[in-house]
Amino acid sequence: MGSALPLGDPAPLDGLLPPSAAERTHGHPFGVYLHVPFCRVRCGYCDFNTYTSSELRGVKQVDYAGQAVIEVGLAADVLERSGVPHRPVSTVFFGGGTPTLLPSSQLIQMLRAVDDAWGIAPGAEVTTEANPDSVDAQYLADLAAAGFTRVSFGMQSAVPHVLQTLDRTHDPERVPEVVRFARDAGLQVSVDLIYGTPGESLGDWERSLDSALAMEPDHLSAYALIVEQGTKLARQIRSGVYPEPDDDLEADMYELADARLSAARYEWYEVSNWARAASGPRAGGAAASGADALTGPATPTSEFRSRHNLAYWQGHDWWGIGPGAHSHIGGTRWWNVKHPAAYADRVLAGHSPAAGRETPDNESREIERVLLLARIRQGLPVATLAPDARQQVASLIADGLINGRAAIAGSIELTLRGRLLADAVVRRLT
Numbered sequence: 001m002g003s004a005l006p007l008g009d010p011a012p013l014d015g016l017l018p019p020s021a022a023e024r025t026h027g028h029p030f031g032v033y034l035h036v037p038f039c040r041v042r043c044g045y046c047d048f049n050t051y052t053s054s055e056l057r058g059v060k061q062v063d064y065a066g067q068a069v070i071e072v073g074l075a076a077d078v079l080e081r082s083g084v085p086h087r088p089v090s091t092v093f094f095g096g097g098t099p100t101l102l103p104s105s106q107l108i109q110m111l112r113a114v115d116d117a118w119g120i121a122p123g124a125e126v127t128t129e130a131n132p133d134s135v136d137a138q139y140l141a142d143l144a145a146a147g148f149t150r151v152s153f154g155m156q157s158a159v160p161h162v163l164q165t166l167d168r169t170h171d172p173e174r175v176p177e178v179v180r181f182a183r184d185a186g187l188q189v190s191v192d193l194i195y196g197t198p199g200e201s202l203g204d205w206e207r208s209l210d211s212a213l214a215m216e217p218d219h220l221s222a223y224a225l226i227v228e229q230g231t232k233l234a235r236q237i238r239s240g241v242y243p244e245p246d247d248d249l250e251a252d253m254y255e256l257a258d259a260r261l262s263a264a265r266y267e268w269y270e271v272s273n274w275a276r277a278a279s280g281p282r283a284g285g286a287a288a289s290g291a292d293a294l295t296g297p298a299t300p301t302s303e304f305r306s307r308h309n310l311a312y313w314q315g316h317d318w319w320g321i322g323p324g325a326h327s328h329i330g331g332t333r334w335w336n337v338k339h340p341a342a343y344a345d346r347v348l349a350g351h352s353p354a355a356g357r358e359t360p361d362n363e364s365r366e367i368e369r370v371l372l373l374a375r376i377r378q379g380l381p382v383a384t385l386a387p388d389a390r391q392q393v394a395s396l397i398a399d400g401l402i403n404g405r406a407a408i409a410g411s412i413e414l415t416l417r418g419r420l421l422a423d424a425v426v427r428r429l430t
């Protein structure tokens with residue numbers, strides 16, 4: 001299910017990494033992603049690597065945590081045999097699929113395996129994604145007691161007809177309840193919203209933003225709906241059931257989100273991500289898990305940014321556990337076989353589940369670095385740009401796409417217009 005894997009080179013069955021991986025890891029924090037590839041139903045827009053029970057070809061969900069634990073052990077062994085210096089884990093992220101379809105005891109079993117393998121660093125960020133209808137107060141309290149620090153709820157919208165178009169199964173009234181349960185358990189809370197759903201008006205979007213803000217989450221992601229090829233939504237649009245997304249309306253929706261969120265004292269730190277400022281809603285409330293080790297000195301919002309996602313964007317090191325999961329260690333990337341049945345066969349036979357891998361050359365790495373860092377607020381130092389790209393800075397300021405003061409102070413910071421045209425800015429910088 002979901003989009004195809006990249007091609008790359010074959011990966012060795014013992015998973016051993018090339019010598020360059022060990023040489024290039026110095027100073028970078030280490031994160032672990034655990035993929036849970038199950039959903040109760042597939043949302044029409046989604047092409048993540050996830051499977052409903054009828055698509056599992058005999059694989060049992062109940063066996064999955066044990067298989068993931070085997071890969072954690074293999075990962076620790078591979079890193080050691082490849083000469084990669086040992087690092088405790090700074091961030092752990094359970095994503096999916098729907099991690100919270102598994103009993104809390106199984107997520108905790110996987111987290112313990114990560115701790116046994118590498119040790120979880122003091123102040124680490126430990127997040128799970130959750131569908132609002134898949135958790136209750138006890139579930140979230142169990143996770144918090146076991147060391148989880150953060151939960152990210154897939155809210156998507158507060159408007160019933162929008163949720164219906166997206167095939168979401170949860171009752172929107174459930175979201176404030178589960179947010180309260182999470183907060184009572186001492187977890188930081190993030191919510192995901194999607195804008196640009198067919199039939200969604202600017203007023204509908206405003207209602208979703210207002211509902212999200214009324215819950216005072218610590219963090220909010222707002223994604224423009226992507227119509228992924230091969231999904232039910234793409235077929236519905238092709239056959240005229242729904243209209244094509246309207247770029248102008250989506251731009252208005254982004255601008256509205258930015259205005260509403262800044263007024264509520266949330267600060268954008270990546271084009272689709274906002275974190276509440278220390279002086280924002282619930283100032284003086286529950287403390288977060290410590291200073292940001294990934295991006296230098298802490299800023300007022302840094303404690304609520306997703307440190308795990310920042311590590312992806314900054315090209316740091318992480319091991320992705322599970323079917324279809326991607327990993328990156330010291331410049332080498334690889335990806336696991338996609339189907340849970342193929343994954344189970346590999347790990348139960350004691351083999352690496354990697355399907356392919358690549359070590360991109362300097363030019364591809366530079367393009368990717370600019371592409372990811374330009375989208376982070378002040379994430380891209382001007383001094384690190386190639387001479388041709390540096391020559392673009394003055395015209396990007398003149399075109400109102402990047403902030404002049406930030407550029408003079410040494411970093412690229414997209415303006416609101418620049419965020420709306422981020423792809424065009426990146427093209428001029430690469």
Ligand SMILES: C[S@@+](CC[C@H](N)C(=O)[O-])C[C@H]1O[C@@H](n2cnc3c(N)ncnc32)[C@H](O)[C@@H]1O
Binds near residue numbers: 045155193223224
């Ligand atoms: C793996 S899903 C989240 C976990 C959970 N299964 C859920 O849906 O609530 C991660 C997030 O990606 C976003 N997403 C998934 N497919 C998308 C698409 N086609 N366009 C825009 N955002 C998408 C959604 O906001 C979703 O919450």
Ligand code: SF4
Binds near residue numbers: 039041042097
């Ligand atoms: S619940 Fe989340 S992962 Fe599952 S199909 Fe829906 S969006 Fe995709």
